[in-house]
Amino acid sequence: MNRDTMLQKLQSHEGIWDVLVIGGGATGLGIAVDAAARGYKTLLLEQHDFAKGTSSRSTKLVHGGVRYLQQGDISLVLEALKERGLMIKNAPHLVSNQAFVIPNYSWWDGPFYQLGLKIYDFMSGDLGIGSSKRLSIVETIRHIPTIDQKELAGGVVYFDGQFDDARMAISLAKTAAQFDGVLLNYMKVERIIKNEEGIVQGVIALDLETHKKYHIQSKVVINATGVFADAVIKMDDPSAKEMIQPSQGTHIVLDPSFLPDKYAIMVPHTKDGRVLFAVPWLNKVIVGTTDTIVEKPLLEPHFQLDEVEFILETASQYLTKKPTKKDILSIFSGLRPLAKPEGNKQTTKEISRHHKVMISTSGLITVIGGKWTTYRKMAEDTVDQAMLIGQLKVSPCTTHNLPIFGYDESLNLTEDTLAVYGIEKQALLDLEDEIPVYGGLISESLPLKASQVIWAVRHEMARTLEDMLARRVRGLFLDVNESLRIAPQVAQIMASELNESTDWIVNQLTEFKAIAKHYQLIEH
Numbered sequence: 024m025n026r027d028t029m030l031q032k033l034q035s036h037e038g039i040w041d042v043l044v045i046g047g048g049a050t051g052l053g054i055a056v057d058a059a060a061r062g063y064k065t066l067l068l069e070q071h072d073f074a075k076g077t078s079s080r081s082t083k084l085v086h087g088g089v090r091y092l093q094q095g096d097i098s099l100v101l102e103a104l105k106e107r108g109l110m111i112k113n114a115p116h117l118v119s120n121q122a123f124v125i126p127n128y129s130w131w132d133g134p135f136y137q138l139g140l141k142i143y144d145f146m147s148g149d150l151g152i153g154s155s156k157r158l159s160i161v162e163t164i165r166h167i168p169t170i171d172q173k174e175l176a177g178g179v180v181y182f183d184g185q186f187d188d189a190r191m192a193i194s195l196a197k198t199a200a201q202f203d204g205v206l207l208n209y210m211k212v213e214r215i216i217k218n219e220e221g222i223v224q225g226v227i228a229l230d231l232e233t234h235k236k237y238h239i240q241s242k243v244v245i246n247a248t249g250v251f252a253d254a255v256i257k258m259d260d261p262s263a264k265e266m267i268q269p270s271q272g273t274h275i276v277l278d279p280s281f282l283p284d285k286y287a288i289m290v291p292h293t294k295d296g297r298v299l300f301a302v303p304w305l306n307k308v309i310v311g312t313t314d315t316i317v318e319k320p321l322l323e324p325h326f327q328l329d330e331v332e333f334i335l336e337t338a339s340q341y342l343t344k345k346p347t348k349k350d351i352l353s354i355f356s357g358l359r360p361l362a363k364p365e366g367n368k369q370t371t372k373e374i375s376r377h378h379k380v381m382i383s384t385s386g387l388i389t390v391i392g393g394k395w396t397t398y399r400k401m402a403e404d405t406v407d408q409a410m411l412i413g414q415l416k417v418s419p420c421t422t423h424n425l426p427i428f429g430y431d432e433s434l435n436l437t438e439d440t441l442a443v444y445g446i447e448k449q450a451l452l453d454l455e456d457e458i459p460v461y462g463g464l465i466s467e468s469l470p471l472k473a474s475q476v477i478w479a480v481r482h483e484m485a486r487t488l489e490d491m492l493a494r495r496v497r498g499l500f501l502d503v504n505e506s507l508r509i510a511p512q513v514a515q516i517m518a519s520e521l522n523e524s525t526d527w528i529v530n531q532l533t534e535f536k537a538i539a540k541h542y543q544l545i546e547h
């Protein structure tokens with residue numbers, strides 16, 4: 024997958040596209056896979072990099088959502104558990120099984136959560152990934168040696184999936200490309216084109232690398248821009264009411280000594296009524312999340328200090344080794360769409376995690392809500408609608424059993440950080456011999472090899488230092504200072520692969536340092 028080739032395909036394309044997707048997050052990429060696999064001529068345009076938005080900032084869980092079970096949203100949990108099973112089946116190299124312990128500090132918590140989680144297991148049906156179990160105090164401590172033992176009454180262990188969200192996004196892009204889908208990053212949709220009857224006919228998009236504009240015609244245009252959906256809806260109808268109020272969720276990243284074993288902790292009810300997770304991920308520990316209303320959607324949302332303090336304080340209630348600000352390796356924030364309050368009502372409520380496919384009078388299709396775990400079903404429902412709106416040749420969805428690019432059952436993310444490359448892993452390792460000039464290991468702690476950098480430039484459309492260190496590998500999310508340390512070496516390799524100058528390296532380093540500030544706690 025290479026941007027120049029993709030651009031050539033866009034330029035040489037004759038006739039009208041069947042499906043044009045705006046937005047290259049989980050939702051848009053899933054739609055591109057579904058549409059391309061049905062045989063539709065599919066184009067996806069992303070204004071920044073694939074998964075730059077919310078889709079690289081999740082808690083990294085492929086889950087039914089124990090929280091939604093608590094809220095009694097049975098149909099959502101059933102749908103998500105089914106999708107969890109399909110995601111593990113179709114992408115075993117990208118999704119792994121993760122055990123969670125709910126620690127109990129009062130005698131009735133044990134039976135209460137055990138019953139709930141038995142229902143959760145039962146709802147997974149044939150696609151279950153392990154049975155939940157009540158734990159004694161001793162077993163709970165054995166699973167989580169760093170758990171706070173004061174008044175500990177036991178625990179319950181249950182299972183969900185875990186993944187690397189930005190790597191899944193790249194694999195979805197590659198899956199769509201396998202079916203001749205054309206996907207472009209750094210291509211911003213600026214306008215929607217309509218015919219004389221006011222029916223959507225395509226878009227005008229700007230290539231942010233060359234500043235060239237493209238007038239592109241498509242039978243169907245799909246708005247899959249997540250928390251940015253209102254802006255695209257307004258391109259279609261400037262008088263449309265805004266629907267989305269963004270709310271920020273922040274995570275902090277700690278070193279594995281805080282949670283040294285493979286088990287994660289799930290706190291079902293924090294002081295503010297949320298769920299808090301502490302999850303081992305890529306040899307670090309992710310702790311979060313929060314729910315903080317923010318004014319407008321930003322591509323690079325910045326955490327608030329009180330969010331970080333809340334996470335540290337809550338985590339400290341459950342861990343023997345209390346994390347402090349000094350222990351934080353990185354902080355990342357993502358935006359979820361809440362429904363904007365109507366009229367003079369001041370309260371927001373979450374747009375249901377049930378996704379919603381909406382069709383405007385001009386034929387623009389907008390899909391909002393959902394979660395990473397349900398991306399496939401969201402895509403199926405959206406493309407079913409697109410087939411009708413665009414009067415496309417009837418073609419059923421094929422993604423239930425469609426292996427995601429790189430499919431390899433023998434690889435497992437928890438044991439091997441290169442598992443995400445799937446069947447391409449060996450080709451990537453072979454690069455090490457081919458180009459010894461770059462040296463092998465760039466960072467031991469992340470870890471990062473020179474071959475991964477070259478691979479991402481050649482085959483994964485990494486265009487900037489940030490694409491590389493934030494999403495193709497997860498350095499920025501895992502350890503900001505280590506990422507800043509290796510940035511000059513990585514930029515050098517990228518420049519040589521992209522045939523770029525020393526000026527490019529200087530610019531990239533300046534931009535990367537500016538972005539890194541969003542992941543760093545700098546106290547004065």
Ligand SMILES: Cc1cc2nc3c(=O)[nH]c(=O)nc-3n(C[C@H](O)[C@H](O)[C@H](O)COP(=O)(O)OP(=O)(O)OC[C@H]3O[C@@H](n4cnc5c(N)ncnc54)[C@H](O)[C@@H]3O)c2cc1C
Binds near residue numbers: 050212
């Ligand atoms: C804190 C947090 C934790 C979460 N954890 C989980 C989890 O553990 N498991 C789970 O299943 N779900 C989780 N979710 C939900 C999940 O992350 C989201 O549902 C999903 O990532 C949304 O994807 P999206 O494609 O709709 O939006 P996005 O990922 O935001 O993608 C929208 C894209 O549209 C692009 N775009 C916008 N305007 C334009 C334009 N004009 N032209 C071209 N492109 C444009 C943006 O650049 C962006 O890349 C979490 C969400 C949050 C906020």
